[in-house]
Amino acid sequence: ENSVYILAIESSCDDTAAAILHNGKVLSNVVARQQVHEEYGGVVPELASRAHQQNIVPVADVALKKAGIQKKQLSAIAFTQGPGLMGSLLVGSSFAKSVAQALQIPLIAVNHMQAHILAHFIEEEGFEKPEFPFLAMTISGGHTQIVKVSSYFDMEVIGETTDDAVGEAFDKSAKILGLPYPGGPLIDKYAHEGNPKAYTFTKPQVPGLNFSFSGLKTQILYFVQKSVESDASFVENHLHDICASIQYTIINILMDKLKMAVNQTGINRVAIGGGVSANSGIRKALKEAEKKYGWKTFVPKFEYTTDNAAMIGIVGHHKYLLQQFDDATITSKARFAL
Ligand code: KG4
Ligand code: ZN
8 A cells, every 4th residue: 555644753852743744745743842941051851751741642642633634544653762861762652652552553763863864855845855875964952963875774974073062052152141042043043133253263173074062162151251351241242243253153163074074975965954954054054055066955844953753754654665663672772873
């Protein structure tokens, strides 16, 4: 039969998400964002898993209702096996296992990082799928990787961060400036009206295709502390210029490594994924690289960049076609290589 309906569940961090896909097309994509973490300035694992427990059944129900299908039509259930917070992952995997058992349908475990990349293969009008092989840069609050993607399930990490993820660099810089969590989108917003060359931050010297962001964060901290010493309202008065300069430095770091990866591999199809791919600076830089270097670049639809279940569903769909199923003995993995 050629009608595949996948129910997908994502619960690796602080968003509880469910989606229904029909033959790779998204019928519904529901995310319950957890507000509880805001006042703590970061995700609190205990609170995250408790909120997942409260949200998961209603979120899955809403996804089914919005898709307008019955449970009995489902071909399989896919869920995030890892990487992520163990307590959060366990809520999603327990739920998926019980649904698979109750409905007697196959269970499919999905690698969250693979999903960020394969999100580009969701059937979506106006979005072209990258041809294999291509380079994927996954940039989020938890990860920063450059991956050579040779086919759906043949992926090789060719560069990654040795310390903080790029999203953390944005969020920690924002915190230094007194902005609320997560500060990445705010830095992006203020950067629009700022001068990216107002302040100069040095780029870290990291060999090969690897990244490092912890030095930059320290540099920004000292810069702000020193400036505030001589002018107490320095941050308020220069917020736009500071944000523009920070964003400019981070985007330069990412683009330098991408250029190096394109030169090393000879592959000029470049896709991005993960929360930071919403950043206007990286989107603009990729557009420029198309003109300047003849790259072909791929940016996913906004709702498929941050954590979501549709991306878990598209991996589930392709695994379903390959009959790659798992059983209830499968265990969650906080760390999970591609
Ligand atoms: O993929 P995601 O939703 O969750 C993780 O798996 O981490 O990514 C969240 C990260 C946060 O660090 C957030 O600040 C960052 O993505 N982010 C942005 C923007 N939108 C989200 N960073 C810079 N500019 C943005 N527009
Ligand atoms: Zn993610």
